[in-house]
Amino acid sequence: MEEQPKIAIPSxxxxxxxxxxxxxxxxxKGGKIYSTRLGLINKQANFINIVPLSGVYDPIPGDTIxxxxxxxxxxxxxxxxxxxxxxxxxxxEVPWHVELGETSKYLKYADAILAKILLVDETKKIxxxxxxxGLHKLNGGQIIEIQPIKVPRVIGKKGTMIxxxxxxxxxxxIVGQNGRIWIDGNTDGVEKATRAIRKIEAEAHTKGLxxxxxxxxxxxx
Amino acid sequence: xxxxxPEDVILFKNNKRIDGRKPDELRPIKIEAGVLYRADGSAYVxxxxxxxxxxxxxxxxxLPKHIQDPRKAIVNARYNMAAFSVEDRKRPGPxxxxxxxxxxxxxxxxxxxxxxxxxxxxxxxxxxxxxxDAGTRCAGLTAAGVALADAGIxxxxxxxxxxxxxxxxxxxxxxxxxxxxxxxxxxxxxIAPLTDEILLLQMDGHLTYEEFEKALDxxxxxxxxxxxxxxxxxxxxxxxxxxxx
Amino acid sequence: MSSSVVPSIKxxxxxKLISEGKRIDGRAFDEYRxxxxxxxxxxxxxGSAKVKIGNTQVLVGIKMDVGEPYPDSPDMGVLTTxxxxxxxxxxxxxxxxxxxxxxxxxxxxxxGIRESEIIQLDxxxxxxxxxxxxxxxxxxxxxxxGNLFDASLLASLAALYTSTxxxxxxxxxxxxxxxxxxxPPISCTSVKLNNAIVIDPVLDEEEIADARLTVAxxxxxxxxxxxxxxxxxxxxxxxxxxxxxxxxNGKKLREVLNKSIRx
Numbered sequence: 001m002e003e004q005p006k007i008a009i010p011s012x013x014x015x016x017x018x019x020x021x022x023x024x025x026x027x028x029k030g031g032k033i034y035s036t037r038l039g040l041i042n043k044q045a046n047f048i049n050i051v052p053l054s055g056v057y058d059p060i061p062g063d064t065i066x067x068x069x070x071x072x073x074x075x076x077x078x079x080x081x082x083x084x085x086x087x088x089x090x091x092x093e094v095p096w097h098v099e100l101g102e103t104s105k106y107l108k109y110a111d112a113i114l115a116k117i118l119l120v121d122e123t124k125k126i127x128x129x130x131x132x133x134g135l136h137k138l139n140g141g142q143i144i145e146i147q148p149i150k151v152p153r154v155i156g157k158k159g160t161m162i163x164x165x166x167x168x169x170x171x172x173x174i175v176g177q178n179g180r181i182w183i184d185g186n187t188d189g190v191e192k193a194t195r196a197i198r199k200i201e202a203e204a205h206t207k208g209l210x211x212x213x214x215x216x217x218x219x220x221x
Numbered sequence: 222x223x224x225x226x227p228e229d230v231i232l233f234k235n236n237k238r239i240d241g242r243k244p245d246e247l248r249p250i251k252i253e254a255g256v257l258y259r260a261d262g263s264a265y266v267x268x269x270x271x272x273x274x275x276x277x278x279x280x281x282x283x284l285p286k287h288i289q290d291p292r293k294a295i296v297n298a299r300y301n302m303a304a305f306s307v308e309d310r311k312r313p314g315p316x317x318x319x320x321x322x323x324x325x326x327x328x329x330x331x332x333x334x335x336x337x338x339x340x341x342x343x344x345x346x347x348x349x350x351x352x353x354d355a356g357t358r359c360a361g362l363t364a365a366g367v368a369l370a371d372a373g374i375x376x377x378x379x380x381x382x383x384x385x386x387x388x389x390x391x392x393x394x395x396x397x398x399x400x401x402x403x404x405x406x407x408x409x410x411x412i413a414p415l416t417d418e419i420l421l422l423q424m425d426g427h428l429t430y431e432e433f434e435k436a437l438d439x440x441x442x443x444x445x446x447x448x449x450x451x452x453x454x455x456x457x458x459x460x461x462x463x464x465x466x
Numbered sequence: 467m468s469s470s471v472v473p474s475i476k477x478x479x480x481x482k483l484i485s486e487g488k489r490i491d492g493r494a495f496d497e498y499r500x501x502x503x504x505x506x507x508x509x510x511x512x513g514s515a516k517v518k519i520g521n522t523q524v525l526v527g528i529k530m531d532v533g534e535p536y537p538d539s540p541d542m543g544v545l546t547t548x549x550x551x552x553x554x555x556x557x558x559x560x561x562x563x564x565x566x567x568x569x570x571x572x573x574x575x576x577x578g579i580r581e582s583e584i585i586q587l588d589x590x591x592x593x594x595x596x597x598x599x600x601x602x603x604x605x606x607x608x609x610x611x612g613n614l615f616d617a618s619l620l621a622s623l624a625a626l627y628t629s630t631x632x633x634x635x636x637x638x639x640x641x642x643x644x645x646x647x648x649x650p651p652i653s654c655t656s657v658k659l660n661n662a663i664v665i666d667p668v669l670d671e672e673e674i675a676d677a678r679l680t681v682a683x684x685x686x687x688x689x690x691x692x693x694x695x696x697x698x699x700x701x702x703x704x705x706x707x708x709x710x711x712x713x714x715n716g717k718k719l720r721e722v723l724n725k726s727i728r729x
Binding site: 301347 | 507508509510511514521523525527528529531548550552553554555556557561563564602604606608609610611635
């Protein structure tokens with residue numbers, strides 16, 4: 001049984017710099033380590049990190065995300081990825097051969113795509129790609145948004161949580177690292193999966209969550 | 222400051238202020254974090270008769286593009302008073318006073334927010350005074366600090382503010398309405414409580430140097446008390462997150 | 467939660483639910499979200515009320531002043547209604563003077579109150595032709611999750627019914643309760659989605675709706691104000707259906723209002 005994690009708020013002392021090193025969401029000053037975020041204190045190796053309890057999606061190269069086409073130009077699409085900035089998908093980074101000016105033939109305004117973050121530069125310009133296997137335009141189903149920091153809990157250790165939801169609802173589910181989740185199935189299944197995911201979002205850091213979610217899923221209603 | 226005091230208003234009697242407080246006593250304060258549905262972070266503060274709501278949106282893309290700063294996020298605080306928040310209805314819209322307050326609050330917040338983590342973005346802080354009772358900019362900045370933490374904005378410290386002043390020759394903490402109207406000095410102060418760095422400082426009235434030192438000391442003490450309330454409000458909201466159903 | 471383009475998948479899904487007789491939050495087509503009304507929150511205001519419909523929150527404050535009457539109604543008080551969609555309430559609201567949405571909201575609420583004559587403006591005359599009471603209804607939207615019209619009118623009414631005319635402040639005698647008639651107009655807002663009509667739209671539904679109709683009715687079931695919004699259209703049958711549903715739901719909402727002002 002893990003012990004109950006402690007909550008940190010900005011400026012709170014979370015560790016001693018003699019024993020630990022400042023990890024994500026912290027800074028060191030005068031021999032002490034302070035938090036810069038509202039979050040949970042997490043010790044990994046000899047690093048102290050803060051797992052944020054709120055905040056925007058921080059795009060990292062390699063992340064698989066669900067994006068929504070926001071704008072179209074002759075050579076690229078601007079994609080909303082639920083981050084502080086729109087991301088760019090260039091015609092060279094899609095699996096189709098796109099003639100100049102034909103961009104809207106392949107992806108229209110408000111279309112949803114499964115894509116990967118290719119790179120993020122120092123000014124936080126984000127470049128996407130759809131050229132890898134498994135990346136495609138999303139059709140049908142429903143898209144919901146949760147806080148990006150809750151994504152790991154929705155997926156679960158080795159994907160156990162999300163597999164359980166898929167099993168009991170009969171839905172196909174894709175979880176984007178940016179907090180967008182695509183769910184496809186009959187409306188009852190989608191509704192149940194949505195409820196389960198929202199419950200995980202609300203209770204992400206509590207004990208016994210897996211059992212409660214299983215109970216919700218097993219329930220006939 | 223500077224209004225002519227009516228005969229029947231007694232600001233000081235038996236070392237008690239017009240509302241019964243001691244010179245170094247704060248008005249009752251209540252702080253709640255995370256009170257709005259749409260906002261990324263929010264807070265509600267009741268301070269004396271003040272009722273103030275703060276909401277944070279961001280970081281999000283700063284628009285129009287020409288205002289973007291490629292090195293860091295822009296902190297855009299907007300202080301506004303609702304038309305019904307004051308005795309004589311205020312015409313909606315920013316007046317010069319609101320614009321000035323918005324500016325000094327933006328500058329105070331910018332100092333503690335780790336803006337370099339979000340180049341080209343803007344962090345929008347909205348402070349809405351719903352019921353005014355003197356000291357609205359201090360209560361507003363205090364609410365903004367909580368809303369920023371609630372929104373997950375990375376900060377070195379949670380900013381907090383409190384005012385001190387002078388009434389009938391006595392240096393006092395946290396002026397109420399009558400003290401603000403008929404007193405001799407009013408000095409709002411915002412600090413980063415970890416280091417006592419001064420983030421906001423304004424003064425209006427007349428203080429000797431010794432009186433100023435006393436007032437600053439008092440204001441900073443007041444800030445620390447309020448800072449504890451901010452932290453309690455955040456921990457209270459998020460500790461519920463950890464409770465098992 | 468930040469502003470973003472609504473994915474077509476989401477719109478298609480809501481339409482699919484509608485075709486199966488369901489709504490995104492599980493309500494029936496003619497069901498309102500939970501409604502909470504609080505009055506007397508703002509000390510500086512002559513009257514105030516906060517209404518919560520689901521997650522939507524609207525705060526209304528009533529302020530009064532003494533001033534000159536309009537030349538064509540020298541012995542009647544003056545009523546002004548304004549609305550502010552403050553940036554606090556939604557990532558899509560911008561700071562600045564009221565835009566078209568805010569102005570429409572204010573004018574529709576104003577018409578509902580004015581045309582039902584619930585404020586006895588003739589009792590708000592101080593000196594005919596010279597001095598009357600000026601009333602300000604200020605609608606302050608705090609949290610936008612759909613159906614600002616109904617929330618704003620309800621909050622305005624709850625604030626009015628708990629308002630006191632501040633005569634003492636102006637040395638015009640004793641304070642007195644704002645003179646109101648007992649038949650407030652209640653508005654019900656419906657939207658058309660995928661050829662179905664649903665009442666009390668939540669933001670997700672409002673964002674993709676074709677057309678919107680707000681109908682204000684009185685105790686007798688007579689119509690006092692109407693406003694169609696958005697760029698789609700209604701059939702004549704749909705309009706009639708909405709009006710009938712508004713009369714029925716108006717009764718329920720009137721009970722909720724009465725409970726809050728009696729307390």
